Amino acid sequence: MPDSDHSTSPAWRPDDRTVLNANLTNLMTDRGFRSFNELHRWSVTDPDAFWQEVIDRLAILFATRPSKIRGSDSVSDPQWLPDASFNIVASCLDHDPESVAVISGGPNRFETLSLGALTGRVAGFAAGFTRAGFRRGDAVAIMMPMNVEAVVAYLGIIAAGGVVVSIADSFAPDEVATRIGITQPVAVVTQTQALRGGKVLPMYRKCLDAGAPMCIVVDAGGAVELRDEDVLWQDFVVANASLEPILMPASAHTNILFSSGTTGEPKAIPWTQTTPIKAAMDGRYHHDIHTGDIVAWPTNLGWMMGPWLIYASLLNGAAMALYDDAPTTRGFVEFVEKAGVTMLGLVPSIVTAWRASGALEAGDWSCVRVLSSTGEASNEDDYRWLMRVAGNVPVIEYCGGTEIGGGYVTSTVLHPSIPSRFSTPALGLDLVLIDDDGRESDLGEVFLVPPSIGLSSELLNRDHAEVYFEGVPDIGRPLRRHGDQMRRDTNGYLRALGRADDTMNLAGIKVSSADLEGAVSGVQGVTECAAVAVPPRGGGPERLVIFVVPEPGAALDLDRVRSETQSEIRTRLNPLFKVHEVVAVETLPRTASHKVTRRTLRADYASRSGAE
DSSP states (O other): OOOOTTTTSOSBOOOHHHHHHOHHHHHHHHHTOSSHHHHHHHHHHSHHHHHHHHHHHHTOOOSBOOSSSBSOOOSSOOOBSTTOBBOHHHHHTOSOTTSEEEEEEETTEEEEEEHHHHHHHHHHHHHHHHHTTOOTTOEEEEOSOSSHHHHHHHHHHHHTTOEEEEOOTTOOHHHHHHHHHHHOOSEEEEESEEEETTEEEESHHHHHHTTOSEEEEEOOSSOOOOOTTOEEHHHHSOTTOOOOOOOBOTTOEEEEEEEOOSSSSOEEEEEETTHHHHHHHIIIIISOOOTTOEEEOOOOTTSTHHHHHHHHHHTTTOEEEEESSOTTSHHHHHHHHHHTOSEEEEOHHHHHHHHHHTTTTTOOOTTOOEEEEOSSOOBHHHHHHHHHHTTSOOEEEOEEETTTTEEEEEOOTTSOBOTTOBOEEOTTOEEEEEOTTSOBOSEEEEEEEOOOTTOOOOOSSSOHHHHHTTTOOOSSSOOEEEEEEEEEOTTSOEEEEEESSSEEEETTEEEEHHHHHHHHTTSTTEEEEEEEEEOOTTBOSOEEEEEEEEOTTOOOOHHHHHHHHHHHHHHHTOTTOOEEEEEEOSSOOBOTTOOBOHHHHHHHHHHHHTOO
């Protein structure tokens, strides 16, 4: 059914100054396009010309330039930038050394780091990598908050020819151990502890509990005794080193990130040297990041938005602003103001917390020019409130994935901003919606139209072709599976409706039903269970609902089951995953092959609760 007039009415319209100064306008003018639609059509019909333009405008440095943009016509493995030799870190740091690269802060702390100083620190870590005996291609994990040391380590590992393994600092030891087991890093960069909202969170201890190899430890306070094989950060890095990035082909792995599938083990997704180009393009044209901008996005390296922030900022000549505490606090609001943040990215749960607490009401965000939102479905009312309180600025709704290197559907500063709606597929990509009958529709599952820089071409622990290409609908052009459900409104805007498969998005983190159900399976009195995520009416983050089948004759105390379930999930998976409700059912709906049809459970619950 069509949306109400209120839900599809713009909360912001581009003014003349925004349009005149937009990076998109500059690109359109130079290429002779009269509309964004013409630009987008060119970007997908002539991908070689489009990505060459992007590479030139980002001033990517090559020791040996690519012989062409694509080495193959394959949609699953286009072999981007064949014969090229470069190191993407060099392009991140090839700007005015006096310019600001990182602004960091926390309670009672505020510091700036120039690009020259950042380069020196990256050089010191890269030299430490070599001195430690690590070699090109070796993996080093990072499990710590998104702070200056995390950025230095990330760039230093890649500059030295290594591969970063991204592990979220919120993961429980078992989840850390799983990711270490998949990637076999030679070392883990972490810190002694982290402070969040006045709570002390152990970092180094968690690495030990996960059976980590050699740890490189930042002293962030707290009394810890290192193992013999571990080393403090200051003893690992080399003073006064010169940066000499190791040259690599475009296809070289630089980062392994994780995204849950529909089985228990997370997918290990390699990023190559080309993936940052996608992230930086999205930042430049969809988030309108300019040279000299200050970009903030509360995140960490375990989520793709951590590496995205590094590349979208530095490759565009902008600085990143990092706040080392909870972003829901008044302190973060004041940090945004003091740092002069111009592009601020968020997840919707932060906005909900601000609205409830009033933390933003007294803030002066006249510096903020663009807001962005990703990670989970946004709430329309919250975002209309945010845009008003923040000073009538647009929200770039942005949705993508780790295996995309950025977004596939987004907004721009040239389109009116409608909360909880996307105005366009991302440049360089197209999409179609396929209904249950396998036909193109305005309501259905999202399939991407490849190729595009950023799209993965391999997985470390899955059959990439099977996951993304096998069994896709035949509509006369190649498609790539993604898995989201969307609806196209009559005005052409798109709205996210959640996942089509059994992977769900909780607190901005994808997790499989199997992982959640495994954590619940030992709860007393429960014989079977199924986990689903249901979006609330009016939009917003998905809510985790657990369906349980009681033992025969048992009278379950659902409050007890919910409490025990929450405790198991917090301990075994992630403390950010919250159980919204536990529902007792006689049986679980199944297919003829005995697979649980979670979609049926989701739909039945949504109809009873009034969710969409």
